[in-house]
Amino acid sequence: MVCEQKRRENRRLTCRGREGKEWGAAVIKNAIAYVLRKKTRTLIVFVILTLVLSCLYICLSIMRTSENLEQTLYQSSNSSLSITKKDADGYFEISPFAQTDQIKEITQSSPQYEGPARLTNAKAVEGEQAITRDDLTDEFKNLVSIEAGGETDKNVLFSSGTFSLKEGRGIQRGDSDALLVHEEFARKNKLKVNDEIRLEYIDSRNADRKLEERTYKIVGIFSGKKQERYTGLSSDLSENMMFADYASSQKGLGLSENQWIASKITLSCAGPEKMDEAIRKIQELPADWSQYRVDKNTSAFQEAIEAIGGVRHMIGMMTYAIMAGGVVVLSLILILWLRERIYEIGILLSIGVSKVKIVGQFLVELILISIPTSLAAFVVGSLAVRQIAGGLLGADQTASLMTNLPTGAGGVSQLLVFVQSYGVLAAVIAVSVIIASAMILIKKPKEILSQIS
Template identity: 50%
Template sequence: MLENALKYVTRKKKRSLIIFIILTIVLSCLYSCLNIMKSSKNLENSLYKSSNSQLVLTRKDNGFFEIEKTQKINDIKEISESIYQYFTLAKPKDAKVVEGQQKVERDDLADEFKNIVSVEATNTTKKNVLFTSGVFNIKEGRHLEKTDKNKILIHEDFAKKNNLKLNDKVKLEFLGPVENNQNKDYEFEIVGIFSGKKQEMYTGLSSDFSENMVFLDYESSQLALNNKTRLINKLSLFSDNPENMKKAFDEIKALDINWSEYNLEKDTKVFEETLDSLSAIGHIINIMTISIMIAGVVVLSLILMLWLRERIYEIGILLSIGFNKKKIVGQFIFELILISIPSILGSLLVGNFISSKIVGSFLASDSSVSIPESLAKNSEFINSFITFIESYGILLAIIIISVIISSIMILVKKPKEILSKIS
């Protein structure tokens, strides 16, 4: 059977080419669809992380609270990362703030509240919503990291006005609650310069302007403020996936915390909006996969039916020399399998291209979240290989079903009836 199949495939080049093209298209589409379906969970988790979804703990009076009170929260295993934020004001020494048109004029400001900047102290700025949303962008240098000590990020306009550059020092006098009311100067090294403008709320202070906002590393801010108990205004909690976030939320709510004083909220709006689009595209991919399988069977069956009619003489000869029907049908199956082998390489390349284009177009159309390029690619070679093997297995099933359907006229008729048709 194999020898006869090989001879037929090599001699009937045009027919083999047509079948090759059909099988390549079917296998490519199957592989790309299965690839997207199987990686949808990884894609969902990646979208979840990049959407900056988080749990946010704050006081209802917008005041600060001791970081030690959140230790039990940090011990919850579903929490993958905790980010502290402390907001205060400071007066830059030997530097001038950027002036702008205020919508609120105040004549009652004391000298200590003139020429001040707003300060956000945090253990990292990489997941700060002002940066992840694109409101602020790092122009020079880098983000604040958890290991930083005495580091600061400043706005490019503030840097320009005061002739400041990376690695220069900025001295600040904090206006927050300093123990023993000793407001002393503290020096910070510039590691990053950012640009952008946030939505501003005007109170008549120079700190209202985006240009007069600075970011400090958290630990140094607490040393500068002499806060031995370490205070925060906001605690942001991150999990690796939506399931862990839900578990973390329930566990935190079960802790012995006076919830009449605190708020715990889920900030998942961006992820949920993106997930709706992902679910829709997953539904479309499921329909496409089923449609491709049905279309593959129908098209192959129709083509094989036409060709088998032309091969009735060959079938009759094989029957007359002792070949049974199973061997003849087996030869037809071997013919298609032999043609499908060269289509493997082309289908692998085309399938990866199609899946990357589908995912890429989905990500490009969703501007609500910043997505890394790696999402459009499969993360593991082994997973891709297993998916391709499964796709090829489905193709083999399509080949067998198609051959059986197209060979019904052989299977249901007796050899004598088939031979009589030859004459």
């Protein structure tokens, strides 16, 4: 008896499965026939779905890449932390801060020294100054300003465009006795890349201390004009400013490695969210913090983030507006078309086809149209994202920043964003079909059949 009941139940499930497969095949067959037969309607829906999917892809692409964009902007803005002495223009030994390299939130530590040096085989550029001094001895004439540190391409004077490299290369980590000079200084002294200059550093803490001159090799020539502070010395002028590697500046001051000094230590962090934790760990180092301060140098990054935040909010609002607009437009078009198909709906109901199956066929028809839509929307959307990114970031930044956008080389990321966009489109189609089919779902089959007559 029990075995007989199990056999009947298995036959019933088998029949239901067979009927389900047959119904699914019939729905797809009918949907394909309708889509191919109604070419004008298919074209109209194709255009609408292409526009909606393209806009969704563009919006989600920009939203998706906001974090990568923030990280790239953070790196390109050279945001950092800086340790300085509270006394203006104060020098300090860097040995108490040697352990900053062991802080995991800090990716790079770069001490910087700024001070004067005397030229021994060249002449400083002369220019007008707000202050004229007649009391200068020979020791304080023919001076240049030396800024010694890490890579010059991360120096704010170069990254901001105040100075720009004209010939050769910038100072790089690992350089020794390398020098970057201004083009006006090079022109006056008829110097070129690979020529040598001899400098005699002046110890600002003890000006009477005699130091040995040091020979430098010119590796690059730059141009530009910075905001100058006049004290009556030739080293005040931008044309007499030079960039050198940090180690050679300390050797030029005659200091052993455990005595090296700096006017500032620049610390690069892995990201803006790690800065506060890095500051907390820095201030735990065994140093007299009554004499030092730690500052964030993020003004350029914050300005860029505010602009990106505004764009992100606008894109988010546009995404919701596109979804709502897509639902409204598709629903209105489908309502009009379903009224014309009331006879077809009535026939299907009269032969026992359920409402859910009828609505399912309408849904399949739109999904079939959306498949070729995907290719067109992908091409249009990819081109549009590049154009929009170029407009937002500027031509100079686009080339370097576009590698972080989904439309760059990251094919997996690009595909993932498009799949998400298509998923949203599928949801829009489903909602539109349900809204447009409300008259079928609400009314009884007799009421629908009475409309035909």
